[in-house]
Amino acid sequence: MHFLPTEDQLELQRGVREVLASVFPLEKLPDGFDQSAWDSIVETGVFAIRTDLGLGLAEAALAFEELGRVCIPGPFVATFITAGFADGPVTFLDPARQPLLVPYLENSQAILILGEQPVLAPASEVVGSTALTEPLDPLSPLHELPSVPSGTAVGAAAEQLKHEGALLTAAIQVGIAARLTELAVSYAKTREQFDRPIGAFQAVKHICSDMLVRTELARASLHSAAVILDDLANGEMAVLDPGRAVSGAKLLADEAATGNGRSCVQVYGGMGFTWEVPVHFFLKRAWLHATEFGTADEHAEDLAAAL
Amino acid sequence: MDLRDSAAESAFREQLRDWLAATLPTVGPEPAHTDWPGRREYDTAWQRLLFDAGYAGINWPKEYGGRGATPTEHLIFLEETERAGAPYVGVNFVGLLHAGPTIVTEGTPQQRGAHLPKILTGEEIWCQGFSEPGSGSDLASMRTRAARDGDHYVVNGHKIWTSHAEVADYCELLVRTDPDAPKHKGISWLMMPMDAPGLTVRPLTTALGSAEFSEVFLDDVRIPVANRVGDENDGWRVTMVTLSFERGTAWVDQIVDSIRLIGELAEIAKKVTSRDATAWDDRGLRREIGHLAAEFDGLWAMTKRGVTEAGTGVPGPTASVLKLRYTEARQRLMELGARVLGRASLSRADIAGLPASEWTKERINSLSYTIAAGTSQIQRNIIGERLLGLPKER
Numbered sequence: 001m002h003f004l005p006t007e008d009q010l011e012l013q014r015g016v017r018e019v020l021a022s023v024f025p026l027e028k029l030p031d032g033f034d035q036s037a038w039d040s041i042v043e044t045g046v047f048a049i050r051t052d053l054g055l056g057l058a059e060a061a062l063a064f065e066e067l068g069r070v071c072i073p074g075p076f077v078a079t080f081i082t083a084g085f086a087d088g089p090v091t092f093l094d095p096a097r098q099p100l101l102v103p104y105l106e107n108s109q110a111i112l113i114l115g116e117q118p119v120l121a122p123a124s125e126v127v128g129s130t131a132l133t134e135p136l137d138p139l140s141p142l143h144e145l146p147s148v149p150s151g152t153a154v155g156a157a158a159e160q161l162k163h164e165g166a167l168l169t170a171a172i173q174v175g176i177a178a179r180l181t182e183l184a185v186s187y188a189k190t191r192e193q194f195d196r197p198i199g200a201f202q203a204v205k206h207i208c209s210d211m212l213v214r215t216e217l218a219r220a221s222l223h224s225a226a227v228i229l230d231d232l233a234n235g236e237m238a239v240l241d242p243g244r245a246v247s248g249a250k251l252l253a254d255e256a257a258t259g260n261g262r263s264c265v266q267v268y269g270g271m272g273f274t275w276e277v278p279v280h281f282f283l284k285r286a287w288l289h290a291t292e293f294g295t296a297d298e299h300a301e302d303l304a305a306a307l
Numbered sequence: 308m309d310l311r312d313s314a315a316e317s318a319f320r321e322q323l324r325d326w327l328a329a330t331l332p333t334v335g336p337e338p339a340h341t342d343w344p345g346r347r348e349y350d351t352a353w354q355r356l357l358f359d360a361g362y363a364g365i366n367w368p369k370e371y372g373g374r375g376a377t378p379t380e381h382l383i384f385l386e387e388t389e390r391a392g393a394p395y396v397g398v399n400f401v402g403l404l405h406a407g408p409t410i411v412t413e414g415t416p417q418q419r420g421a422h423l424p425k426i427l428t429g430e431e432i433w434c435q436g437f438s439e440p441g442s443g444s445d446l447a448s449m450r451t452r453a454a455r456d457g458d459h460y461v462v463n464g465h466k467i468w469t470s471h472a473e474v475a476d477y478c479e480l481l482v483r484t485d486p487d488a489p490k491h492k493g494i495s496w497l498m499m500p501m502d503a504p505g506l507t508v509r510p511l512t513t514a515l516g517s518a519e520f521s522e523v524f525l526d527d528v529r530i531p532v533a534n535r536v537g538d539e540n541d542g543w544r545v546t547m548v549t550l551s552f553e554r555g556t557a558w559v560d561q562i563v564d565s566i567r568l569i570g571e572l573a574e575i576a577k578k579v580t581s582r583d584a585t586a587w588d589d590r591g592l593r594r595e596i597g598h599l600a601a602e603f604d605g606l607w608a609m610t611k612r613g614v615t616e617a618g619t620g621v622p623g624p625t626a627s628v629l630k631l632r633y634t635e636a637r638q639r640l641m642e643l644g645a646r647v648l649g650r651a652s653l654s655r656a657d658i659a660g661l662p663a664s665e666w667t668k669e670r671i672n673s674l675s676y677t678i679a680a681g682t683s684q685i686q687r688n689i690i691g692e693r694l695l696g697l698p699k700e701r
């Protein structure tokens with residue numbers, strides 16, 4: 001057992017982080033989806049981690065944490081999990097969830113429709129969709145579809161795609177949670193009231209500590225689930241039921257991201273409620289992801305059923 | 308990142324499992340909580356069995372009689388003994404996990420020779436005399452005074468919450484040797500024989516109704532200077548050094564146990580009826596149980612992370628984070644258990660075919676987890692200040 005990222009894994013993560021820092025700094029965040037940033041990310045090989053680099057979800061999770069850290073919008077998860085059989089960008093639709101909403105439709109080539117029998121539909125052939133005029137996350141456009149489009153069957157099992165989707169969404173959430181902790185802590189060190197940095201007050205300090213705790217618990221769960229799915233894919237014995245591992249990771253990651261979002265707003269005070277300070281973008285993204293690939297409630301129920 | 312046993316680790320696990328399967332049936336039933344001589348006997352007999360099989364001081368260096376196992380093997384040891392339902396470390400706790408390791412790292416050859424072998428065999432039981440009535444979270448403010456008189460210290464003061472004091476042979480005692488120095492700089496670490504004249508132990512009854520800890524009154528107790536471990540006035544550092552010995556394994560048995568209890572809770576919920584259905588038919592309750600399962604699975608993953616960090620010598624954020632989150636989750640588990648048990652939770656003995664005894668006692672006992680060994684508030688301070696670098700309050 002060696003449950004820490006290897007040097008190679010850390011290097012891959014650092015590589016992604018560096019590219020993102022240059023192509024998508026926080027200042028670009030308010031502009032939303034950025035095609036050239038997307039192209040740069042494709043170039044880093046993030047989507048080819050498994051298909052071309054022969055690596056696994058452990059590496060993918062580390063890379064996806066970085067996508068969350070910068071809050072970059074885009075259909076990353078579905079593009080990754082369909083990389084073996086579809087050209088990206090690929091977005092996804094959960095046909096069991098009303099209203100039928102698809103993110104980033106206009107930026108995508110295809111929609112992965114994740115029903116019992118997963119199918120792929122070309123984005124250009126979707127008819128009758130309407131763009132939401134006021135999506136919760138202003139940087140993630142959503143389209144409402146009148147009905148579930150038909151498509152061609154894909155060669156991957158629904159369960160596997162759902163597990164992978166939940167895992168990578170959890171990775172983004174962990175990245176969001178981690179970045180929100182950094183933002184809150186650095187603000188708490190510099191903002192002064194009553195003649196001292198607000199981070200010296202326990203009421204603020206303990207909010208920050210809890211943010212770290214939520215993040216680290218979710219991260220440990222995430223990495224564990226990633227390794228377990230990889231073990232399964234490699235025909236190895238997994239140390240925990242994969243469904244249980246993934247549900248735990250998604251649930252804790254959703255809580256970390258949304259909980260830290262609220263906490264971060266609180267630490268920033270009035271500034272946290274402004275459009276200008278980017279905290280709200282992170283929180284709104286976290287709220288979006290919390291509805292994707294199973295909600296925390298659903299995962300909690302699945303976990304209980306697996307006991 | 309790898310969660311599977313290496314070949315050596317799995318061989319270690321197999322061997323341990325075989326030994327446990329052969330040995331546990333020979334271990335008698337646990338004595339009553341109130342039977343202190345019986346408990347000492349039971350815990351030390353188990354320690355002797357471990358010693359004879361080469362499992363004593365699993366994480367201690369070989370040259371001091373330990374097994375010199377890796378942190379991962381230490382984790383496997385704790386995991387497997389817990390799963391097999393083996394006795395706990397019990398009264399051997401302070402000797403094996405605290406005083407012993409302190410003597411290993413800071414003791415003289417003579418001190419090591421005198422104590423380490425007996426700690427490993429279970430012949431010598433230790434307790435920890437750190438806290439005082441006026442010094443709990445602010446431990447360094449302690450006032451128990453040790454004045455030099457020739458080759459002895461004369462000690463006067465009052466310790467409290469000293470677990471297992473009644474059965475201990477020795478106490479790791481923190482005393483103030485320089486009252487004029489800044490508070491962290493005037494403390495020394497002494498080995499105090501518990502039969503020293505002038506020493507009085509007064510048991511305190513816990514909320515559980517048993518006497519787990521005591522007050523210890525020290526009235527002109529003479530302790531040889533040769534019993535000091537580390538330099539005079541360097542006791543604070545000596546104490547801190549030991550903490551690293553745990554290597555992320557402090558909560559292994561309890562986390563493994565919690566995962567078992569979650570499964571048990573699901574079974575109880577399927578039996579218990581509430582209004583017109585079983586408790587398990589309640590989706591909200593199932594979600595709460597599932598939620599706790601996620602937390603304990605996560606805490607287990609985090610434990611593995613901490614153990615790996617310990618093995619690489621790179622200190623990570625794990626220890627305080629784990630303590631804080633685990634102890635709070637354990638309390639919520641016990642509260643949920645009580646809700647599922649309903650009025651059966653009003654009994655400390657099994658009732659109505661339900662395992663009320665374990666749940667009800669642990670519901671009470673778990674109240675102490677967020678207090679002992681650094682309260683949750685202190686953990687949050689540590690995380691904020693040491694891990695996140697936030698400014699101190701004072």
Ligand SMILES: Cc1cc2nc3c(=O)[nH]c(=O)nc-3n(C[C@H](O)[C@H](O)[C@H](O)COP(=O)(O)OP(=O)(O)OC[C@H]3O[C@@H](n4cnc5c(N)ncnc54)[C@H](O)[C@@H]3O)c2cc1C
Nearest residue numbers: 435436437438443444468469470675678679680681682684
């Ligand atoms: C079951 C059990 C076994 C124990 N065994 C031993 C033992 O064997 N040997 C030994 O030496 N000690 C032992 N202890 C003592 C334990 O270490 C102390 O209880 C603990 O450190 C807290 O100290 P206190 O009880 O004096 O509480 P206090 O320090 O008085 O704390 C009271 C409350 O104030 C809060 N508080 C204090 N300071 C701060 C601060 N700076 N910021 C925010 N909040 C603060 C605390 O969090 C707590 O909520 C044991 C305790 C228990 C419960």
